[in-house]
Amino acid sequence: MIPAQFDYVRPGSLAEACAELAADEDAKVLAGGQSLLPLLRLRLAYPSKLVDVGRLPELSGVHDRGDHVYIGAMTTHDEVIRSAVVTEGCPLLALATATVADPAVRHRGTLGGSLAHADPAGDLPAVVLALDGVLVAGSEEGEREIPAAEFFVDYLETALRPGEVLAGVKIPKLGPGWGFHYEKFHRTAQAWAIVGVAAAVRRADGAIAEARIGLTNMGATPLRAAAAESALRGAELGDQVRQACEMADEGTSPPADLHAQPDYRRHLARVLTRRAVLAAAGSP
Amino acid sequence: MSEIDVGVVAEQIAESDQISEPSGAPELGRPRRRKEDGRLLTGRTRWTDNLSRPGLLYVTFLRSPMAHARITRVDVSGAIGLPGVVAAFSGRDFADEQGSLPCGWPVSEDIVIPDHPPMAVSEVRYVGEAVACVVATDRYRAADALEAIDVEYEPLPAVVDMREALSPDSPKVHPEGNKAFSVKIESGDVEAAFRDAPVVIDRTYVQQRLIPTAMEPRAVMAETDGDSYTVWSATQIPHILRVMLAVITGIPEHKIRVIAPDVGGGFGSKLQVTAEEVLCLLLARRLGKPVKWTESRSEGNMTVHHGRDQIQHVRLAADADGRIRGLRVDLLADMGAYLMLVTPGVPLLGAALFNAIYKMDAYEFGCTGVFTTKMPTDAYRGAGRPEATFAIERTMDELAAELGLDPMEVRRRNWIRHDEFPYTTVSGLTYDSGNYEAATDRAMALFGYDKLRAEQADRRDRGDPVQLGIGVSTYTEMCGLAPSRLLGEARYAVGGWEHGSVRMLPTGKVEVITGTSPHGQGHVTSWSQIVSDALGVPFDDVTVLHGDTAVAHKGMDTYGSRSLVVGGVAVLKACEKVKEKARRLAAHLLECSPDDLEFHAGAFQVKGTEQRKTIQELAYAAFTAHDLPEGAEARLDSDATFDPENYSFPHGTHLCAVEVDTETGMVKIRSYVAVDDVGRVVNPLIVEGQVHGGIAQGVAQALFEEAVYDADGNLLTTTMADYLLPSAADLPAFVTDRTETPATSNPLGVKGVGEAGTIASTPAVVNAVVDALRPFGVADVRMPCTPERVWRALEGAGR
Numbered sequence A: 001m002i003p004a005q006f007d008y009v010r011p012g013s014l015a016e017a018c019a020e021l022a023a024d025e026d027a028k029v030l031a032g033g034q035s036l037l038p039l040l041r042l043r044l045a046y047p048s049k050l051v052d053v054g055r056l057p058e059l060s061g062v063h064d065r066g067d068h069v070y071i072g073a074m075t076t077h078d079e080v081i082r083s084a085v086v087t088e089g090c091p092l093l094a095l096a097t098a099t100v101a102d103p104a105v106r107h108r109g110t111l112g113g114s115l116a117h118a119d120p121a122g123d124l125p126a127v128v129l130a131l132d133g134v135l136v137a138g139s140e141e142g143e144r145e146i147p148a149a150e151f152f153v154d155y156l157e158t159a160l161r162p163g164e165v166l167a168g169v170k171i172p173k174l175g176p177g178w179g180f181h182y183e184k185f186h187r188t189a190q191a192w193a194i195v196g197v198a199a200a201v202r203r204a205d206g207a208i209a210e211a212r213i214g215l216t217n218m219g220a221t222p223l224r225a226a227a228a229e230s231a232l233r234g235a236e237l238g239d240q241v242r243q244a245c246e247m248a249d250e251g252t253s254p255p256a257d258l259h260a261q262p263d264y265r266r267h268l269a270r271v272l273t274r275r276a277v278l279a280a281a282g283s284p
Numbered sequence B: 001m002s003e004i005d006v007g008v009v010a011e012q013i014a015e016s017d018q019i020s021e022p023s024g025a026p027e028l029g030r031p032r033r034r035k036e037d038g039r040l041l042t043g044r045t046r047w048t049d050n051l052s053r054p055g056l057l058y059v060t061f062l063r064s065p066m067a068h069a070r071i072t073r074v075d076v077s078g079a080i081g082l083p084g085v086v087a088a089f090s091g092r093d094f095a096d097e098q099g100s101l102p103c104g105w106p107v108s109e110d111i112v113i114p115d116h117p118p119m120a121v122s123e124v125r126y127v128g129e130a131v132a133c134v135v136a137t138d139r140y141r142a143a144d145a146l147e148a149i150d151v152e153y154e155p156l157p158a159v160v161d162m163r164e165a166l167s168p169d170s171p172k173v174h175p176e177g178n179k180a181f182s183v184k185i186e187s188g189d190v191e192a193a194f195r196d197a198p199v200v201i202d203r204t205y206v207q208q209r210l211i212p213t214a215m216e217p218r219a220v221m222a223e224t225d226g227d228s229y230t231v232w233s234a235t236q237i238p239h240i241l242r243v244m245l246a247v248i249t250g251i252p253e254h255k256i257r258v259i260a261p262d263v264g265g266g267f268g269s270k271l272q273v274t275a276e277e278v279l280c281l282l283l284a285r286r287l288g289k290p291v292k293w294t295e296s297r298s299e300g301n302m303t304v305h306h307g308r309d310q311i312q313h314v315r316l317a318a319d320a321d322g323r324i325r326g327l328r329v330d331l332l333a334d335m336g337a338y339l340m341l342v343t344p345g346v347p348l349l350g351a352a353l354f355n356a357i358y359k360m361d362a363y364e365f366g367c368t369g370v371f372t373t374k375m376p377t378d379a380y381r382g383a384g385r386p387e388a389t390f391a392i393e394r395t396m397d398e399l400a401a402e403l404g405l406d407p408m409e410v411r412r413r414n415w416i417r418h419d420e421f422p423y424t425t426v427s428g429l430t431y432d433s434g435n436y437e438a439a440t441d442r443a444m445a446l447f448g449y450d451k452l453r454a455e456q457a458d459r460r461d462r463g464d465p466v467q468l469g470i471g472v473s474t475y476t477e478m479c480g481l482a483p484s485r486l487l488g489e490a491r492y493a494v495g496g497w498e499h500g501s502v503r504m505l506p507t508g509k510v511e512v513i514t515g516t517s518p519h520g521q522g523h524v525t526s527w528s529q530i531v532s533d534a535l536g537v538p539f540d541d542v543t544v545l546h547g548d549t550a551v552a553h554k555g556m557d558t559y560g561s562r563s564l565v566v567g568g569v570a571v572l573k574a575c576e577k578v579k580e581k582a583r584r585l586a587a588h589l590l591e592c593s594p595d596d597l598e599f600h601a602g603a604f605q606v607k608g609t610e611q612r613k614t615i616q617e618l619a620y621a622a623f624t625a626h627d628l629p630e631g632a633e634a635r636l637d638s639d640a641t642f643d644p645e646n647y648s649f650p651h652g653t654h655l656c657a658v659e660v661d662t663e664t665g666m667v668k669i670r671s672y673v674a675v676d677d678v679g680r681v682v683n684p685l686i687v688e689g690q691v692h693g694g695i696a697q698g699v700a701q702a703l704f705e706e707a708v709y710d711a712d713g714n715l716l717t718t719t720m721a722d723y724l725l726p727s728a729a730d731l732p733a734f735v736t737d738r739t740e741t742p743a744t745s746n747p748l749g750v751k752g753v754g755e756a757g758t759i760a761s762t763p764a765v766v767n768a769v770v771d772a773l774r775p776f777g778v779a780d781v782r783m784p785c786t787p788e789r790v791w792r793a794l795e796g797a798g799r
């Protein structure tokens, strides 16, 4: 279908963008448009104005900041995959981003757009959550930092306030000894995840010292598999890991849709968590 | 990087196959790259939506959000006066002139053909049915204005499930009830075949509903010029459409011209006379201005006719050694809300093919067409034949499992041997030729059947979480639709002939006109090859025109793998007539008897001499007409219609190996081998392309695609995120090969290849999935075999 009428502005700075948003509560930020434009075309959203922040220099680029990687919100998926700073500083993000859609979408869609859109079926929110990322929001009042654990509020809802633009995300680097894996379960190469599991695992002495697990599409927001994470602490590869991963779906409330019912999603979360953890631990 | 010049790319594509082709070699059998592709691949195409006319207006349709409701009020006044809006109409505004969309195949005496107004007037019967429309100066304004139209509905109960629809207390889709028709066919003594049969396999299969999803969405443009009309449409059937538009609207046939420009795929979905085509024509007439409508993908998912949707009850009686005694088939076929062009005929196209390549004593076929409040079904790649082939091939595997035999062995024991052709089957078709042994032996060798069976056994022994399954599918189908006489007996509204004409131009080039209407099949290339050989002219000197009723005045269009088998042969016959005229002219000019002339490499030569006239020289001589034989006309051209005496019967053997992750239910195709016998091959590249695409589409039915309606009759799969199509990344590299057993029913020896891959592959894949799961106690998985369904089958079987 085709969208209803809207105005379009392309501000020259973040400050201008924030002013545009503050002046019109029905205005919406336009990033890569890969989620927003489908909504407009299906007439599921009727913004009065699109504020295109896609080319703002302040929002672009990947920066190595010592203990963390800073990624501008408008960095495209393709740029994320190709960035050496990302593949070295937070490889899990690169792994997961490479599974997003297809090359055409990855050349337009942005990391910031994915996070601000907060679709729990999106692959990147769970990754940023698992890595304890910190989201940086800009507004007329200045910048504000929001930990990922507080950012994803509900289905397609974030802690961003009206008039705020997501400027970037800080991803803490994990030291040596960590391994990573993103296990995406989907029916076709270009389909969204039925369930996805992002795992970061530190091994010590043949056992798991520490695990961080983010779950895609297991609730209204991306989730941490907290019970499995604590059960995995000290678990030996093998039966102990297997048992710990049986808790991966604890505290989740997976959706029902055409591709899967909740009980099947729970089952998948358990199996895929085991696979992701073992793969991250280098022991597939 | 420098800009790519599309013109240069197109030329390179066109030139690339001139290299290293020996001249004088026959064109038939040569892997010519398609003449069409340079233009198609570089985006210089004439899709209907790319076309424009001065002052063009855009049409959008307001569609019913209800599966079933009485329309109590439609108020379009809110739309009128909005910026850019030229007009807005409801169904009532066209009630007197819009007629009823046609059903061209009233399959039985008892058939109920309900009135089918292009725009609903008093009742809607499926979600997406048009209830009003807006005409505006651009598409955006037309879409905006739809929101200002007010429609009041009085909800009526949805009828979604076929079985429930047939129960006496079901709500009715039409006042006449929910049964559209019933057909029964019997051959041999079925009672006897089943009486005391040592083995009876009794299975029910569900052929899920599919959405054809051609790459190019539908689009229609219509224009009036006084009392004449031109309709451009993304259609497979410009000729049938023209006749039907005349009948429906009362506009005289000679005042309507239909053009199918470049058409981007159809798979049967554009073998239709649609509401939008009729309404665009009527809008152009009402407003006196050109109008265009282009559907969106989600609109198309709702309103392009759907395919398949049958429940198949199959019973097969066999002897203890696996020999088939008899077969009983009972179908429920979902018609949807109305009978469209060939809706009721689709399940019957498979009626004679459930017995497939097998010999048996008795056969019984019954089919009930059922109305539901869903989008009508109609032809979709294979139309009836994939459904039939699936049912019998799944059942052959079940018979093998029951008897503990190898699935291929059971087939061998029952199939028609190559020395038994021509063979008249229990359902009454006469298969002219075939060699199932040869195709199967070749496929088994390419597949490495025994090695895969060994690996399967090993994985079973080890309890590997990833199990291997091997699926077999042997098939035949009937192509080359169709002998007109047989179509008449089947109560089909039109004939099955095809027309071709060939004219030599003054400079020796050749213009061919075909009544087929290609929409991706490469007729321009294949027909050029046929003409090149027949007249001895260079491949590049042939052009092929099609798809415009003012250019190709006669034709039956493209569907049912008929184009080469019927239309290609018509072109060949026209060439032969041209050659005969040329021979007489050459004899006159060379002052000899026509019988003294030999035709070779495009020239007539007096036997035993150097005296010759090339066909190009003769074309010029016919053009100048300075010296023609007594009574000859100044033309070197001819046309021909060909009406086949029998169907053609491609066949083949497809083998599929799948890996099933028993933890998640995920199915991955590990390898796939297809050996098809499509008779003589005109262009191996095109055949290969058809086979690849066909397999992909059949795999899609097995594993991915399903149109889902909820209990209220809402279509849930309106976008590509919900209606999953596989891409190359989801498919293995297909291994394909051919055996060539020429058809005896046409002079080219060709059989048709458009549907073969789709027909064969679906059962091959599902048989493989079930084969992998059989040790766990799973005997069937409903299509599509999604990970969740496979997982639940395993859970249900208790592993």
Ligand SMILES: Cc1cc2nc3c(=O)[nH]c(=O)nc-3n(C[C@H](O)[C@H](O)[C@H](O)COP(=O)(O)OP(=O)(O)OC[C@H]3O[C@@H](n4cnc5c(N)ncnc54)[C@H](O)[C@@H]3O)c2cc1C
Pocket: A028, A029, A030, A031, A032, A033, A034, A035, A036, A037, A038, A053, A073, A099, A100, A101, A102, A105, A108, A109, A110, A111, A112, A113, A114, A116, A117, A121, A122, A123, A124, A160, A164, A165, A166, A167, A190, A191, A192, A193
């Ligand atoms: C065919 C297809 C398949 C896809 N498959 C996947 C997949 O498998 N996995 C996956 O993770 N994603 C998938 N996507 C989504 C894709 O990753 C999108 O790019 C992403 O979700 C949104 O990013 P965007 O830059 O396009 O944002 P947009 O679509 O422009 O915006 C999305 C939303 O976020 C808001 N927004 C954007 N940027 C900001 C900002 N800086 N500050 C505040 N608000 C903002 C917008 O207002 C809008 O509401 C798919 C998309 C398509 C079209």
